[in-house]
Amino acid sequence: KAGVTQTPRYLIKTRGQQVTLSCSPISGHRSVSWYQQTPGQGLQFLFEYFSETQRNKGNFPGRFSGRQFSNSRSEMNVSTLELGDSALYLCASSIHWTSGQETQYFGPGTRLLVL
Amino acid sequence: AQSVTQLGSHVSVSEGALVLLRCNYSSSVPPYLFWYVQYPNQGLQLLLKYTTGATLVKGINGFEAEFKKSETSFHLTKPSAHMSDAAEYFCAVSFPSGGSYIPTFGRGTSLIVHP
Numbered sequence A: 001k002a003g004v005t006q007t008p009r010y011l012i013k014t015r016g017q018q019v020t021l022s023c024s025p026i027s028g029h030r031s032v033s034w035y036q037q038t039p040g041q042g043l044q045f046l047f048e049y050f051s052e053t054q055r056n057k058g059n060f061p062g063r064f065s066g067r068q069f070s071n072s073r074s075e076m077n078v079s080t081l082e083l084g085d086s087a088l089y090l091c092a093s094s095i096h097w098t099s100g101q102e103t104q105y106f107g108p109g110t111r112l113l114v115l
Numbered sequence B: 001a002q003s004v005t006q007l008g009s010h011v012s013v014s015e016g017a018l019v020l021l022r023c024n025y026s027s028s029v030p031p032y033l034f035w036y037v038q039y040p041n042q043g044l045q046l047l048l049k050y051t052t053g054a055t056l057v058k059g060i061n062g063f064e065a066e067f068k069k070s071e072t073s074f075h076l077t078k079p080s081a082h083m084s085d086a087a088e089y090f091c092a093v094s095f096p097s098g099g100s101y102i103p104t105f106g107r108g109t110s111l112i113v114h115p
Helices: none
Strands: A005-007 A010-013 A019-024 A031-038 A042-050 A053-057 A064-068 A074-078 A087-094 A110-114 B003-007 B010-014 B019-026 B032-038 B044-050 B056-058 B064-068 B073-078 B087-097 B100-105 B109-114
Touching (some): A031 A074, A042 A074, B019 B032, B032 B100, B044 B073, B073 B087
Antiparallel strands (some): A019 A074, A031 A087, A042 A053, A087 A110, B032 B087, B087 B109
């Protein structure tokens, strides 16, 4: 069974640009969550999608958005990039993530550098 | 508010020595607790989790953790460290929100294993 895949793996952008990151969950998984990992703030929850609906959102500005498609693939978008958006963006999938007990499977991440 | 505290950003042990990584949590509801490991340039991998039942939880790679409600702790241990255990370890608690669960992560502990 293929794991969670994220594309691209590495990305360099300049301030003010926008970026779209993609995540393909494990086959059969319907929940996709996104996290931002930085040395300063650690791992922070961005949002979670289930069956094309955003169920939860973390404490991030509106520049951060996402969506999920009918095949459960998910994208996140960051508009008007700032230097502080440089981070490792991790995607995790699980079958449901409705009881808090299911295992989340993480992808390798997309490393974004904003210059 | 839920929070997770990992004591010690770095823990150094000799190969063959006991590994002890500390995690304390604060939660207003019964917590679900997780330990993850992250190797360089990779995503997170679940080591073990506590949901309900037995308070001593065994995970992969010889790790185990004990849920102590009275101490609000979930420390991770391994009897004998191996060089391959060198990595970043994250403790997390998930709590219910909006029909799903939001994980809160500790800041991580870097485990250094000396030969």
